[in-house]
Amino acid sequence: MTTNPSVYKDRVDALIQKSVYISRDLSWLQFNHRVLDQAKNKKRNVLEQLKFIAITASNLDEFFMVRVGSLYNYIDYDKQRLDYSGLREDPFRATLLEQLQELVQDQYSFYLSDIAPKFPENNFSISNIEDLTENERTSANEYFLKTVFPMLTPMVSDAYHTFPMLMNKLLCFGVVTKEIEDGKENNKLSFVQIPQNLPRFYEIFREDEMVFVPIESIIKANIDKLFRNVSITSVNLLRITRNGDYTLEESEDLETDFIDEIKRKLKTRKTGRVVRLEVEPNANKWMMQYLSSKWDIDGYNVFEVPALIDFTCIWQIVNHSAFKYHMPSSKKPVTPITLRFDDTEDNIFNIFKERDVLLHHPYNSIEPLLKLIEAAAEDPNVLAIKITIYRVAKDSRITNALYKAAENGKHVSVLFEIKARFDEENNIREAKRLQDAGCFVIHGIGYLKTHTKMLLIVRKEGDKVTRYVHMSSGNYNEDTSRLYTDIGFITTKEIYAHDVSEFFNAITGHSNPQKYDYLLTAPISMRTDLISLIRQEAKNAKAGLPSGIIVKVNSLQDDKFIDALYKASQAGVPIKLIVRGICCLRPSRKGLSENIEVKSIVGNYLEHSRIFYFHNNGDPKVYGGSADAMVRSFDRRIESLFLFVDEKCKKETMTILDYSLRDNVNTYIMQEDGTYIKPEINNEKPFDAHKEFYKLSEDAIKDVTLF
Template sequence: MTTNYSIFRQKVESLIQQSNYISRDLSWLQFNYRVLDQVKKPERGVLERLKFLAITASNLDEFFMIRVGSLYNYIDYEKQRLDYSGLREEPFRATLLEGLHEFVAEQNNIFSKELTPLFSNENFSIANIKDLSDSEKSEVSTYFKKTVFPMLTPMVSDNYRTFPLLMNKVLFFGIVTMDEFEGKEQKKISFVQIPQNLPRFYEIFRENEIIFVPIEEIIREYIHKLFRNVEIIATNLMRITRNGDFTLEESEDIETDFIEELKRKLKTRKTGRVVRLEIEPNASKWMIRRLMDIWEIDTFNIFENNKILDLTGLWQIINHSAFKYNLPPSKKLVEPLSMRDLQNENIFQTFKKRDVLLHHPFNSIEPLLKLIETAAEDPNVLAIKITIYRLAKDSRITAALLKAVENGKHVSALFEIKARFDEENNMGEAKKLQNAGCFVIHGIGTLKTHTKMLLIVRKEGEKVTRYVHMGSGNYNEDTSKLYTDIGFITTKEYYANDVSEFFNAITGHSHPRKYDYLLTAPTDMREQLLTLIEKEAKNASAGLPSGIIMKMNSLQDDKIIDALYKASGAGVPIKLIVRGICCIRPGRKNLSENITVISIVGNFLEHSRIFYFHNNDDPTVYCGSADAMVRSFDRRIESLFLFVDKRCKKEAMTILDFNLKDNVNSYLMQEDGSYVKVEMEGKKAFDSHKEFYNITDEAVEKTKLF
């Protein structure tokens, strides 16, 4: 059997390597390895390393819910799916889950062997009950008795009771007991779900140390109190992840008729199917066999962990107030280059003087917030229109829009209520605005609104001036401190005309003419980008200067990839900066020899999208919210805007230049889809996440990309 499996693996690996595309899901796994690589860096403090470890765990949860869940939609309903790797459903499932097992093993190994021994340096530890003093055990016992015990509900599964509904991503115990029935001993399974509204760790304060006792270990210690006079055979901690892929329109490889069929079937489901079972080692084999049968899973879906189950619980330690000085301090934000001589101006006058590029998180989002808040109060502002995808909690944007409505201004807000995992928050914020009198639109049919646009209409004397903001990031003041994003503010009429047309199209029944300075999806963004790529190929073939640089989160659209392959063959130098999923194969002979791909993973989440075309030494540069993905082009309302202002265009080019120079946070993609850390090789360290704090007009002026 080992020989047969070895032959199977060789055949699978051969198919994967023959394909001209990298599998989206296998590429994502490589991305999470790059995040995990941050945990290994000894120059980072322990808490910072724990932060990145918790991020990898959160990433993994979402991946199982959405991407593994999507795969099971095909398997469960016996639909065919051919992955970019060339593999069908079952071979791909085996390959993907095998890779995920290897990742989880590496995750747990780093936590137990590299991080845990360092906890004492930060004056904390994670301990079990046996590690506590008698007085501390008494304290924990009181906590269990008064707080935890009343909240616990054992749920037995037997011939008389239906199998209990176990919640997604929640820790619970599976308890195997022995009972006597009609003179025969009989095993039963009961489940005890750990309350979600209790802290993951009980905190004990010693003189120079904080002891974090996992809530599950407290419950395990006293679990017998829930099963009096019953023999407990096994007590095993576990956690399940369910299929959460219900935003079916966003599945890139799914057929329209299958979407409708799945929607009908999913309506009958109370919960998503189980796609992962995390469990302690040496768990009851009898219980595991039963759970495998009930949930229709196999050993590929079972992940053992002998340390902390659910590493996302580490956030309680990472964010603990006692350690707030143990994390690296935030650097002082710098003023946007184009605003450094305009700080005492009225906010409207500032943006009338010149176009402004904001580069977050190095530049604050404050100028934008101040613009919206001032507009809400200004008697000359007539209307505010905005698209909203994700908002901060206690959002200043929402507060400003509410104030604007209160002050009698027309406010239109397109809220995307299908923003994954933010649906509830967005619905609540949208309802607030709607109740106040704001004109709220909840998306356009099956399309997800992902574009980021703001339009403020202000009467100034006999004229009306329109203030426009477009960008790559959400209107979220919290994430603006964590993500690299671009915001662009202008009062130029040619932008305002396009943006006004765009709002009319998405809020009404307008069918706009072709935009002059916007590329939009799902209308013609892909086609326009393909035209720009083909133009570079023609220039290269004619011996003219050419070049393409694209910075994005993900590259997955096969039509864009094929066009880049063709341009590479024509001699166009192509540099791609792709943070996460990248399905192109760089450096393959006779296919992509002129294509290089880097990924930057560091202190900030790379989130800006910039598309640069050399255009015979007259660069064309677009920026916006869209990645090169099927969903971005076909199933989302997206936009990219053209830089006209030479200064702002140069700033965008400098962002690309700094990214390409980065030899601290950069990983180089190999032909086989793996990544290697870019080494400095005697060069001076260039960390783009630090260098942007020191950017100067002179550096921008000198920027030349090809």
């Protein structure tokens, strides 16, 4: 007896809606829909729209490699998995990939109907070789013969040749040919992989237009030069995505070379199982059956792409020098509120010694922090520098300063997290460079990822030692500081310095501090500490006292944390959540979460700051830091949140929450079913937090109230 597909789907949908949690992966799909909605914004010019199309494509690549790859780790090795949606592995796979198909269809449909038609009026086009003039075709063909042709290597798959190992995320032609063997006509499949170091587009400059010719169009037009005297049946462009998820197991073998283990894991990304096949429409049926069998995939994994395969290639157009004036110019950062006074002091140490400073990026430049680290590298009174690094810029001023400090004889300790996903190779390279300079480099802590962002500078000043502390929600990366919204906090207060010193000793050695005064740390106690703060708000509400919780994070997924919020909501605590991406909490459900509101802010900047606010009966406790409310953050990462005690810094942090809640331009409101709607502004005055923070005044932070 077979089940009616519509009945089966109804049962799956009912099970999903019954769950008190939203699936992490289905919630992520909703996030990428919000990113795609940025491309649909009619106020954006065509290059801005293309930028967001490219971002959605990059997001999808990572999602398939990591999250879909992780799902297949369960399916391929016959391990059970129960998703937050209430679904087991196979029905969840079907649901997830169906929704991914819908997202991709939406992505390409909008590109073809709304974006591509605008190219001519913006003086450029994406054209196949057939659409060029005769002279232009001659030029493109010469480019093929001189540059492209020597790089191409046809790889046949037959009884005499092993099946080639196609590279992850690279464009490839599947070429089906015919030959007669023993009087029978047989198909043969060959692959021609397009080298990754070739530009995706061949550029032609016309008098009033730039023409971008996809490299695959040029190769396809000349494919016969690779298969001379062979009967070609079909030529189809395709691209595979492989499982890029891996888990480092904790090893008790102290002799294991941790770096080599990471390098071995990185290699599996090139050979991991195929989780997605993107292909042109109407591809050769025999080839598709052959590949589906070879890679153990089915129709759910096959994505027919009606236009450019791999929209990340659009960055070549968006970032082209010919269009640099078409993209909105970056606003000039403003002086931080906590540094706004008439100060002629040249010594940067004296400036930070006088007051706590809050940096809010990108509205405030990262320059004060960079100057502090660079000054520390050169200052003869600086004795030591300790820092945790997760991701750095390609040409990092920070690692350059650490290198210089070590050369100058200072003690430099760097906890370099080489397991930062997709940045491992750059981190390994930079860590080796620092180690060669004499830095004490620690490559992560076993199976834990060091995600906390901390800097400690020890400086001798007269007959005493002052410790300069920086803690942040963002990476020590000057490039992303211009694109991500983050908070950074600089202080010389002794209690912070003591906490941070103790924390460094704990994560680099065997120290086990009993308590911290101003830090919440993971994996030891962050979850329980945060839940205690939530429970206190619930107690206050039950006692008739003022209460309230506001949390701003990238992702909210930990079920124990969510359960605590549900109970606080039921106790009458008003709860406002600002969650950029994944949110597994189900808001506004009767009897469960009626007092919880969830919004997401998606716009020109990537929201990255994490802030936790607890009303505390009118004496707010406000924490900032690097941790999201996720299982991995609480259990599998070294994380920290720091308490704001300086009144001015606390007020500014509360203003960040206030402006985020007031934003009605970049805002999406989460519904009980996990979908999001963009609220209508109507007669309400537009409030764009990404613009208003540039205008932030001292009066605004003095008057801030949240409940």
